[in-house]
Amino acid sequence: MKIFPHAKIILLVLIVTLFSACGYKQSSKFAREAIGEKISTSVIISSQDPENTVAIKDAVDGAILEVFHASLTTRELSDAHLILKISNPVYAPTQYDANGFIVAYRTTVTLNITKQKDGSSKNYAVNGTYDFNINPNAVITDQERFDAIKYSSEKAIKSFVAKASADGARETKPKE
Numbered sequence: 274m275k276i277f278p279h280a281k282i283i284l285l286v287l288i289v290t291l292f293s294a295c296g297y298k299q300s301s302k303f304a305r306e307a308i309g310e311k312i313s314t315s316v317i318i319s320s321q322d323p324e325n326t327v328a329i330k331d332a333v334d335g336a337i338l339e340v341f342h343a344s345l346t347t348r349e350l351s352d353a354h355l356i357l358k359i360s361n362p363v364y365a366p367t368q369y370d371a372n373g374f375i376v377a378y379r380t381t382v383t384l385n386i387t388k389q390k391d392g393s394s395k396n397y398a399v400n401g402t403y404d405f406n407i408n409p410n411a412v413i414t415d416q417e418r419f420d421a422i423k424y425s426s427e428k429a430i431k432s433f434v435a436k437a438s439a440d441g442a443r444e445t446k447p448k449e
Contacts, residue, residue, distance in 0.1 A: 311352045341434070
């Protein structure tokens with residue numbers, strides 16, 4: 274049985290029509306509408322753990338470029354300014370070996386993000402986690418700690434993106 278030769282083209286046109294007809298928008302578009310095209314960031318330095326501030330700043334800036342598809346700029350030129358503060362990371366054991374030694378940890382990072390836009394501000398508290406293994410009866414190295422904070426911060430930022438997208442969807446919803 275020979276399949277209709279233009280079936281793939283017709284199917285593609287139907288799918289494109291379906292998505293354009295129902296008003297589908299990517300969540301990053303809603304997030305961009307809630308935050309803007311030009312974003313500036315600042316991170317409040319933790320006196321207990323200043324090294325992690327650099328990791329958080331890098332993770333935030335990377336997420337803005339990757340997820341929001343927005344430009345990083347100075348505060349004066351920005352549509353929105355994000356102020357980030359990290360709580361102390363929590364390391365909880367998640368797995369033990371047969372001798373009772375910890376072999377895996379979960380790092381949880383809480384970011385408090387204040388979004389300042391158009392003279393108003395909104396606070397967000399978001400969490401991110403990251404699981405990692407260590408050798409039995411070993412101490413968490415600085416590199417493992419740095420990576421755990423970086424990756425859990427990236428997850429927290431993605432959670433912030435989801436919340437910002439929801440805010441953007443609510444703001445653009447037609448009023449009845």
